[in-house]
Amino acid sequence: MRLELHAISKSFGPVKAVQNISFDLMEGEVHAICGENGAGKSTLMNILSGNLSPDSGEIRMEGSMVNFKNQMDANVHGIAIVYQHLSLFDNQNVAENIFVNRFPETRSGFINYTLLYQETAILLQKLGVDHLFQPQTKVSELSAGQKQMVEIAKALSQNPSVLILDEPTASISGNDAQTLFRIIVGLKAGGTSIIYISHRLDEIFEIADRVTVLKDGKWVGVFKMEVLTRESLIAMMIGREIKKMARNSNVGKEVVLEVRGLSNQKIRDISFKIYQGEILALAGLVGAGRTEIAKTIFGAMRKQAGEIRVKNRVVDINSPADAVKYKIAFVPEERKALGLFAGMSIAENINSVNFNDEQPFFTNSTEVVKRAETYKEKLRIVSHSVRQPVAALSGGNQQKVVLAKWLSTNPDLLIIDEPTHGIDIGAKFEIYEMIQKLAVEGMSILLISSELQEVLAISDRILVVKDGMIQKELKTADTSEEEILKWAM
Ligand SMILES: Nc1ncnc2c1ncn2[C@@H]1O[C@H](COP(=O)(O)OP(=O)(O)OP(=O)(O)O)[C@@H](O)[C@H]1O
Ligand SMILES: [Mg+2]
Structure with missing residues (x-):
């Protein structure tokens, strides 16, 4: 057996994040780990990669016991991890990121750039991504999916026998995901073992051999994919039935926002209206220009031509602050970058945007706590109290807090980019329901989503975007x- 975990436990204060979990991984196996947000997946992987030490339990590699002091030590033993959130240096190039801290040197002790670029080129070629970018490309110029490829190249540059991927597709498009799967199949054929964490069940059925299911920090079971169906896997993960969603719609007559001929470097001649209570979806492939349309409306990107009308009046939106004045809110896709206040409580974060300045910014007042508790329950935010700092939450639960924060602002127009990326399947439907409820109550929603099922489930109307233009x-x-x-x- 390549790797065995035996009875691993880890607590953070009162939170039993991982309880008595055992796990094994064979050579050349793709082993998925499934569970709701906060189930303990990342914690277990952080233990395995030397970033956290377990309170109890054993790790064995090829039969012998190991005890990782830190991530470097785990690397030396052949374990590499790609994290849930990207961790690259934006202003450095691809090669510099891949070999950070391990630059090849010339005899006189300088960085050997010739060798650095050569080795990187070989790596990119092996991964089959050499046509997408160069070793010298600045990371800031890459798409989220390409950045993910760089993260993987960085992990593979250490020649691991075990590669851990924690939600590698949370922010990448269908195309990039297919590239990633091709890479995984290649690695597997070469004998690398892969641990794969994802909330996208289709992916797990596509590439995994076995899956270990966790719930509330506990082990539920390990299964060969062949014996499972989507439904049986979901049932084990969430331990309850998913509600069927009732379709509700209440589109009004008033035009809340209209754009005419909106153009800049990324988008061309964008014109559309959105009505009160309408959920309008921008569908299209990642990179089609959907996010750029949203950013331009929100004043986060300059427009070169065209006009924006709010309730039939031409308005001048040159910054997000202007947009907020017109009661437009925007939940961006890169929610981590959006900045939760890490040391502040869940309640304080949920209440940190306010359009009418009535309330002090940070407070744990009874009212604020009560409001936050409603969202905690609805979105199933896993934490023992809404007074807990958001820093202690799992990745998906932090995302839920960001969503709650914006859903609670009560804007006239809510622009929301990929609302359910990284969110577990149980909470997804809750989010759909909340969005629909807000629309029925009169809020207009501009939804950007790559998941067509999501678009079809909740929108009223769809604009398909391609090459920065509305196609249909x-x-x-x-x-x-x-x-x-x-x-x-
Ligand atoms: N540093 C920490 N301090 C306190 N609690 C923590 C810390 N890290 C994780 N936890 C808690 O441990 C539990 C498991 O979190 P973990 O990040 O492992 O979940 P996960 O399965 O990866 O979820 P997600 O799908 O949202 O990424 C959660 O209740 C989380 O709040
Ligand atoms: Mg996680």
């Missing part, structure tokens, strides 16, 4: 995944 307008009730894809490609 579709009525959700009369369209299908195939039709959307046809216009998106």
Whole structure:
């Protein structure tokens, strides 16, 4: 056996993050780990990669006991990890990021750039991504998916026998995900063992051999993929039935926002209206220009031509602060970058945006705590109290806090980019329901999503975006995944 974990436990104060978990990994196996947000997946992987030491339990590699002092030590033993959140230096190039801290040197002790670029080129070629970017490309110029490839190249540059991928596809598109799967298949064939964490069950059925299911820090079971169905896996992960969603819609007559001929370097001649209570989806492939449309409306990107009208009046939006004045809110895709206040409580974070300045910024007042508790319950935010700092939450639970924060602001128009990335399947439906409820109550929603099922489930109307332009307008009730894809490609 390549790797065995035996009865591993880890607590953070009163939180039993991982309880008595055993796990084994064979040579050349892709082993998935599934569980809701906060189930203990990342904690277990941090133990395995030397970043956390367990309170109890044993780790064996190829039969012999190991005890990692830190991540370097785990690397030396052949374990490499790619984290849930990207950790690259944006202003350095690909090669510098891959070999950070381990630069090849010339005889006189300088960085040997010739060798650095050569080795990086070989690595990129091996991964089959050499046509996408160069060793000299600045990381800031890469897409989220390409950055993920660099993270993987960095992990592989250490020739690991075990590669841990913690939600590698949370922020990448279908195309990049396929590239990633091709890489995984290649590694597997070469005997590398892979631990794969994802909330996208389709992916797990596509590439995993076995899956270990965790719930509330406890071991539920390990299964060969062949014996599972999507439904049986979900049932084990969440231990309850998922509610069927009732479709609700209440589109009004008032135009809340209209854009005419909006253009800049990334988008061309964008014109559309969004009505009160309407959920309008921007569908399309990642990189199609959807986020740029949203950013331009929100004043986070300059427009070169065109106009924005709010409730039939031409307005001047040159910054996000201007947009907020017109009661427009924007939940960006890179929610981590958006900055939760890590040391502040969940309640304080949820209440930290306010359009009417009535309330002090940070407070744990009874009212604020009560409001936060409603969201904690609805979105199933895993924490023992809303007074806990957000820093102690799992990745997905932090995302839920960001969503709660914006959902509670009560804007006229809520722009929301990939609302369910990184969110477990149980909470997804809760989020859909919340979005629909807000719309029925009169809020207009501009939804950006790469998940067509999501678009079809909750939107009223769909604009398909490609190459920075609107290709087609579709009525959700009369369209299908195939039709959307046809216009998106
Ligand atoms: N540094 C920490 N301090 C306190 N509690 C923590 C810390 N790290 C994790 N936890 C808690 O441990 C539990 C497990 O978290 P973990 O990050 O392992 O979940 P996860 O399964 O990776 O979830 P997600 O799918 O959201 O990434 C959660 O209740 C979390 O709040
Ligand atoms: Mg995690």
